[in-house]
Amino acid sequence: MSWLDDQxxxxxxxxxxxxxxxxxxxxxxxxxxxxxxxxxMDDPTQKNTLLVFxxxxxxxxxxxxxxxxxxxxxxLVSPCLYAxxxxxx
Numbered sequence: 861m862s863w864l865d866d867q868x869x870x871x872x873x874x875x876x877x878x879x880x881x882x883x884x885x886x887x888x889x890x891x892x893x894x895x896x897x898x899x900x901m902d903d904p905t906q907k908n909t910l911l912v913f914x915x916x917x918x919x920x921x922x923x924x925x926x927x928x929x930x931x932x933x934x935x936l937v938s939p940c941l942y943a944x945x946x947x948x949x
Contacts, residue, residue, distance in 0.1 A: 870936035881932040889917035
């Protein structure tokens with residue numbers, strides 16, 4: 861499969877529809893990880909953990925390209941609910 865005339869093989873509409881859930885999932889996971897991040901970072905191992913937390917949403921987003929959309933919807937809604945409960949308290 862290759863791009864012909866600057867268009868993806870599925871067409872722009874189908875490609876955008878295919879990628880919208882993983883992109884929204886990565887954004888929601890990143891925001892959720894930022895909310896869980898502690899304010900003080902004195903420990904060097906904690907800094908390494910924070911680096912993993914910054915990379916983790918992108919890795920999981922890549923994996924979500926190959927799972928059914930129902931799982932992506934569930935994993936998209938879950939961090940949004942977590943963030944809303946954090947803000948409501």
